[in-house]
Amino acid sequence: MRVAVYSNHTDDSNRVTKRINQLLEQTDIIIDDVSPDVVLSVGGDGTLLSAFHHYRNQLSHVRFVGIHTGHLGFYTDWRDFEVDQLVDSLKQDNGQRVSYPLMDVDIKYTDGSQEHFVALNESTIKKIENTMVCDIYIKGQLFERFRGDGLCISTPTGSTGYNKSIGGAVIDPSLVGLQLSEIASINNRVFRTLGSPIIVGKDQYLDLELRTEDRLIVSCDQFQAHGLDEQRAIASVRYQISMNEIYFARYRHTNFWERVDEAFIGGSK
Numbered sequence: 001m002r003v004a005v006y007s008n009h010t011d012d013s014n015r016v017t018k019r020i021n022q023l024l025e026q027t028d029i030i031i032d033d034v035s036p037d038v039v040l041s042v043g044g045d046g047t048l049l050s051a052f053h054h055y056r057n058q059l060s061h062v063r064f065v066g067i068h069t070g071h072l073g074f075y076t077d078w079r080d081f082e083v084d085q086l087v088d089s090l091k092q093d094n095g096q097r098v099s100y101p102l103m104d105v106d107i108k109y110t111d112g113s114q115e116h117f118v119a120l121n122e123s124t125i126k127k128i129e130n131t132m133v134c135d136i137y138i139k140g141q142l143f144e145r146f147r148g149d150g151l152c153i154s155t156p157t158g159s160t161g162y163n164k165s166i167g168g169a170v171i172d173p174s175l176v177g178l179q180l181s182e183i184a185s186i187n188n189r190v191f192r193t194l195g196s197p198i199i200v201g202k203d204q205y206l207d208l209e210l211r212t213e214d215r216l217i218v219s220c221d222q223f224q225a226h227g228l229d230e231q232r233a234i235a236s237v238r239y240q241i242s243m244n245e246i247y248f249a250r251y252r253h254t255n256f257w258e259r260v261d262e263a264f265i266g267g268s269k
């Protein structure tokens, strides 16, 4: 087995990485950052997101394991004091895995060019100044005209990230679909939107038709595509569940709703 260690290089993560390397040296597991079977992400959920984008061209065969150097995260099942146990699990690995959906983000520009991204958490679309206006189509049919600060389209596992902060629902990751959440929509006699998040199934896709004079920014997890160039404004964006998935090595089961409780309610019971 080939294992890569992907760290956010804080002091704590460097300490954990050193310990993992020491333990792996005593096994026949090979450390290979270029073409690994398993990627050990050391840091937080944000580090796992970075690791995902770093290895996004190898998703069909790579499995991820998240080790959190702080609190338990949503992609990070293991705590820093559990690395000995984790290396024991790696030694007994038999390919066990769990998969989660990803989202394809396809941007069309006014000059005819296109860009493709894959998101693990979400994509947001916002305007640099003032409010943005866009028409939202669900599977080719106009649903509503939105005016407001922006929109967030998230995956089930991304639902606990930015989506939750703007009032989106937390979705069980066993449900496959996309959630569209508004960021401060304007609702008056001229503009009217549903005003609540919607969730569409895996066979649906969302198209956002944009005003080409708007200076927009589309984010994809931690990355951004800019439509700030007048010659190359963002014309539309399509969101759909990707054919690809992310795989996590499942050496033990962590209950999703316990994690939600611990992260957001924790200790109040």
Ligand code: NAP
Pocket: 043, 044, 045, 046, 047, 049, 073, 074, 121, 122, 157, 158, 159, 160, 161, 162, 163, 165, 221, 222
């Ligand atoms: P960051 O701004 O440095 O960190 C954002 C926080 O979001 C971190 O605490 C991170 O956890 C947490 N996070 C990431 N993915 C999550 C998930 N699926 N569920 C619950 N929490 C999650 O940015 P970053 O570390 O590069 O992460 C980028 C992500 O941050 C974005 O994809 C977005 O979901 C989220 N974000 C949230 C807000 C907001 O809530 N207002 C604003 C910007 C971005 P760790 O501490 O474990 O890394």
